[in-house]
Amino acid sequence: MAPTRRNYLSPADVRGLPLGVWVESGPYTRSEWLARGVAGAAGRAAHLRVNDRSYLAVYEARSGAMWRLETTGKGAHHGLVADGTADSFADAKVAVRVALTERFPDAARAVDGGVSAPVAPQHGWVRLPGGRDDRTEGRVFDERVTVMVSPGPGGRWQPWVTVDGASTQGPLTASAADAREVADAMARGQLMILAAATPDRANRMIAELTEAGSLTRDDLDRIVGTRLTDVDRMALRSPELPPGELVDLLSATGVVGPATVVAVLHHQGVDADTVAGLIPAIGLPVPDAIRELHHRWGMDRLDAGAHLAATPAELQQAGCTTVEMLRAAPREILRRLDTREHTWEVAAHTLEIAGYPTGDVIRQLAAHAPTPETFAAGVNAIETDPTVAFATAARNATVADLVALSERYGMSPTATADVLVTACAPPAVTAAVTLERCDGDTAAAVEACRAVMDPDMTYRALAGEPVVAELTALRADGDATEIDEYALLREALGGPVSDTRGLSPSTDEGLRAALNAPSTGTAGLEVDRDGRE
Secondary structure, three states, rough: OOOOOOOOOOOHHHHOOOOOEEEEEEEEEEHHHHHHHOOOOOOOEEEOOOOOOEEEEEEEEOOEEEEEEEEEEOOOOOOEEEEEEEEHHHHHHHHHHHHHHHHHHHHHHHHOOOOOOEEOOOOOEEEEEEEEOOOOOEOOOOOOOOEEEEEOOHHEEEEEEEEEEEEEEEOEEEOOOHHHHHHHHHHHHHHHHHHHHHHHHHHHHHHHHHHHHOOOOOHHHHHHHHHHHHHHHHHOOOOOOHHHHHHHHHHHHOOHHHHHHHHHHOOOOOHHHHHHHHHHHHHOOOOHHHHHHHHHOOOOOOHHHHOEEEEEHHHHOOOOHHHHHHHHHHHHHOOOOOOOOOHHHHHHHHHHHHHOOOHHHHHHHHHHHHHHHHEEEHHHHHOOOHHHHHHHHHHHHHHHHHHHHHHHHHOHHHHHHHHHHHOOHHHHHHHHHHHHHHOOHHHHHHHHOOOOOOOHHHHHOOOOOOOOOOOOOOOOOOOOOHHHHHHHHHHHHHOOOOOOOOOOOOHHHHHHHHOOOOOOOOOOOOOOOOOOO
């Protein structure tokens, strides 16, 4: 289309439409319509040809529908005679016919807008208003090939095929159904002849035959075989041809697109894993390949992405859901979330739906939540028991996160200190969190920790001195039963081994003796953190 034109269909497109019949297409997304040059459309479209140059167009939009009265003729309108909007797709069809009637009443009377024919991909048989008999039917395959059936002599029916304006009559048949079948066969034969010489026709016809489930190797040979050598052409007709060689031959023709190659492989019964391995040779973009594997073979999108080494961006373009994206790449997704608490509550629930255990969800929140408040909101959304939550959070979250989590659960400073000690948090962390809950009052923090930590230990932890947690926590209200249990445990473990008395466990000799390891032949060897000598 020329840049100055405002109509969306070319003259060839208009000639390919049946006269006076609504032909529906789509639905397409907004971006797909933009790629076709149609701004504002989102969904289905319908076109009705009025005459050789003019047509009506209706497009679904995000809110309602829009209609256009267009022409391919010349004039100051540059192709757009009138346009408007309506509340629905059906209302838009009525509105555009009213606009046609007001401007061109004679043209409006010449068409019947009550007949519709969906495009799939060619629209079906429809009655021809201008035929010599009201039983005459026609079918448009594309802008060059059309067919027609009409009553013939002796009660028989005659099929016709028209290619570029030249009509050919087929054999007479006993019924209209037989005539339509013969006409369809004649049209497809002509389409194959045209496809052999025209690249875009060849690709489109192969795609249509695969979608219809009727593609054969002979069809492939007739459509693209002339573009191959005699040896390759014989191989193409062989049903024993391996999938990889079939891909190479189809690609060598230069006319079969990557998506069509995948459709052919699916039609030929090739399994999904084999097709995934052939995607680099086919040349299909990774997002499109994931969609094809999921749509045609039912392969999980994440499994398809793993086969193709897809990036998170490619998975998202392939249509992966939020749950699937969190399962595959939680870090990339969580880092893009905003700072609203509700967002992180939803994210925490979604991580659980994606299959993450509660502990793993808390670790992900601790690593990626942007604020302490969002961390606490997410944890509280999936775990109502603070003891369970702090058991994981104490080892992964910051002091500010733990303070916010304590406040989220409505815990007192004393209860916070108790649950942190129960979660085996370091004394420095317990003291720091308790101090924050006490608004920086050191004395109040020491008193809140008194039930689980020795005051001297709390002071040293708050002063930043290294403090080693004791084996048993001091409890002011501890009962004798707990003490007796620890006494029985110490008794069961027994006293220190006699040959380690007097040896410091910090020395090499003391460590070897404590582990009961032989000391001969190991002098001078050092062991690093990975266990290598």
